[in-house]
Amino acid sequence: MSEARKQIILGAYVGGVNHHTVWSDPKAGSQIAFSTFRHVARTAERGRFDFFFLAEGLALRERGGRIFDQDIVGRPDTLPVLAALAAVTEHLGLVGTLNATFNEPYELARQLASLDHLSGGRAGWNVVTSFDAFTGRNFRRGGFLDREDRYVRAQEFLAVARRLWDSWPTDAIAAERDEGAFLRQKDAGSFDFTGRQFDIAGRFSTPRSPQGHPVILQAGVSPQGRDFAAGGADAVFSPYHRLAEAQEFYRDIHARAARQGRPPGSVKVLPSASFVLGDTAAQAEERHRDVLLRQISGQTAQILLESVWNRDLSGYDPDGPLPDVDPDPTGPRVIQGRAVLHQDPFATVAEWRELAAARGYSLRDLAIHAFGRTEFVGTPAQVADRIDAFVQQDGSDGFILGSHLVPSGLDEFVDQVVPLLQERGSLRTDYGGRTLRDNLGLPAPADGTLAA
Amino acid sequence: MTTTHHLHLAVALDGAGWHPAAWREPGARPGELLTAGYWADLVARAESGLLDFVTIEDALALQSTGPNRHDDRVDQVRGRLDAVLIASRVAPLTRHIGLVPTATTTHTEPFHVSKAIATLDFVSEGRAGWRAQLSKPLENPHFGRRQVPTLPEPGPDGGLPSPDEIATVFADAFAEAEDFVTVVRRLWDSWEDDAEIRDAATERFIDREKLHPVDFAGRWFSVRGPSIVPRPPQGQPLVTALGHASVPYRFGARTADVVYITPRDAGQAGAAVEEIRAEQRAAGRADETVHVFGDLVVVLGATASAAEGRRGRLDGRLGAEYTGDAPVFTGTAAQLADTLIELSEAGLTGFRLRPAVLPDDLDTVVDALVPELRRRGAFRDAYRADTLRGLLGLPRPANRYAATAR
Structure with a gap:
């Protein structure tokens, strides 16, 4: 060399x-x-x-x-x-x-x-x-x-x-x-x-x-x-x-x-x-999918999205569509003690809605996509x-x-x-x-x- | 003399030893005081003597002869490492001996001290303690956040203000320190022992009903909690405090598991023990074991004259007779054993020996004092407990929040 x-x-x-x-x-x-x-x-x-x-x-x-x-x-x-x-x-x-x-x-x-x-x-x-x-x-x-x-x-x-x-x-x-x-x-x-x-x-x-x-x-x-x-x-x-x-x-x-x-x-x-x-490569992908599903349960998916919505999303079915409400960035913080992840939650949510519509993502699928890297x-x-x-x-x-x-x-x-x-x-x-x-x-x- | 009553023995580690000229002795390692190897060797030596624990001195300042300001001396040890981190560094290298660093209470955060000592308890697997210590006035300008009273200047003889004078000046600081220890102890209990459940079926890592805010609000500060650190292995790591007068005796009796006093003689030791016991009862702690240890600086020798010779050489280099807050014992290990047993009959359950020179006087404690006490049936022949509390006969306490939460 x-x-x-x-x-x-x-x-x-x-x-x-x-x-x-x-x-x-x-x-x-x-x-x-x-x-x-x-x-x-x-x-x-x-x-x-x-x-x-x-x-x-x-x-x-x-x-x-x-x-x-x-x-x-x-x-x-x-x-x-x-x-x-x-x-x-x-x-x-x-x-x-x-x-x-x-x-x-x-x-x-x-x-x-x-x-x-x-x-x-x-x-x-x-x-x-x-x-x-x-x-x-x-x-x-x-x-x-x-x-x-x-x-x-x-x-x-x-x-x-x-x-x-x-x-x-x-x-x-x-x-x-x-x-x-x-x-x-x-x-x-x-x-x-x-x-x-x-x-x-x-x-x-x-x-x-x-x-x-x-x-x-x-x-x-x-x-x-x-x-x-x-x-x-x-x-x-x-x-x-x-x-x-x-x-x-x-x-x-x-x-x-x-x-x-x-x-x-x-x-x-x-x-x-x-x-x-x-x-x-296939086995690695399979293991990865398994890890993702264990990292991001339905409940974890709700919580991860709450960090962007700043709303209680526990009532939304993780296997259903994305929450149909807007984010509430000025409300009292739902999640306390972790870094704020997104500067513009409205833009993020709009982007996610588009993605979920295009790919048929559920709430949990979207959370896995967005946070499961x-x-x-x-x-x-x-x-x-x-x-x-x-x-x-x-x-x-x-x-x-x-x-x-x-x-x-x-x-x-x-x-x-x-x-x-x-x-x-x-x-x-x-x-x-x-x-x-x-x-x-x-x-x-x-x-x-x-x-x- | 009882033969079934074992004394507890701790050794106080500080720099090259407690005598200001210690670092000039042939066996001293003055160039290594900031290395891990130096501290690891000392603690391993103490452990080889089956001692209960070592303490490690500290302050948020450079060493100085007076409490109010730094001196300009270049002929004594200056410079030190953080005691909690020294203790943490030696923890994985030892197995039985307790590790009791000093951490101050005036400019520091109870939340930080609590999690640091809890973590020392985890890394030592149940051997952590803490010597709670007020800051000296010379530490104030290092923080610049608050005004803390300074002490009266030394008298014409150059001596320190009397213990009572000091205690009066610091009465508020002791009250604050009591709040500090209260918060630290509550934070240690803020997780119940079985709070971590890892219940996959319900997707819960913890049972949050078993985590508790401490919600402390006092005159000087408020702290919410719970801690970020789960309850440490001992439940409550050992809390210790040194006192020379009534105000600190009360502080120790109300907060500590071990109170160190500086006994001039058996009579004074007995009176101090009585005072501490009365405060202990007044604080509602009559059922708890509170050890009262005597602090002695020790200059040891194979013969009385050898010990005197060492003392003379050290004092000669100092240019004065060394005196400090604790009495200085000069003599043989057998004579020291006599003194300790006599003092123990006045109610002291153990001693914190301050080696005049390290490692020399620590070596003599391990090689001569310990066998001497053992011959008299006054010291253990093996470690028979896994935790520091266990070595001291203290139970693992119930969690205060578990008792009231349900």
């Missing part, structure tokens, strides 16, 4: 609090026991994945004022699980979603720096904000952000966190016993910050960690969100799975990053994806081909992968697809770097300099 192939970045997530996880499968395991997370993380490391990814939710979802009961409910706290996984893995990055709305920078920055120390440089942070008052009711600070303030908060939070991480020079600890000099300088960790969201000063508790800064991940689709991510994140989640629009997003993120003075390759683009494998369905060779082609053609830099079956679903990917990607030279056969940042090919943050 004359030209080095682009190396595929792989992350692994544990299917969690949503309808994707088929908890009714006899092989489905605990969603809370540590053994589940250990199994997925070790499997990912066996497959030479870059990182393990854990999502977060800070309030149980509700439907019509009652707690959801039909799909996974309950999850562990992100950071303690990642710290514990550091003990049972050696190379795998440990990335968690952590909310910038319901945390304080000093506390969260030290937790992330601590995780980075305790994992030898493998910590990553997916920065998110909440703007729902529903979640705020679980917190003493209460309240919520105005929607338009969420990037302000996130940006300022991140700026403060970086200032805290930079407040200790790399060589601050001398530990010279004979001279009695533990620190090289008396003001190690000094910081101050004054902004719209935070006005703080003092001494940061935690010396500089192996990576300097944990790897920063962000989602961003709107122009503002894209600029934010391209300007400050090490990796951006991409919502695009069709090659043409994924390539467009990829180019756009790179262009925005370049405009903000970031060197090429300093922002990775990563969609999440799930997979269903089979010995033949599994990105990679096929034989291991087909899936390896598609993943590799997508990355080599700059649809993304890799994928964050998860299975509908927790915790053992990732095993077959690692056993059957990973070797094929390795044969092509698109996936490492062993870890080359010491830290997550090294393995992702990201530049080290400058020591002691403040990010803009």
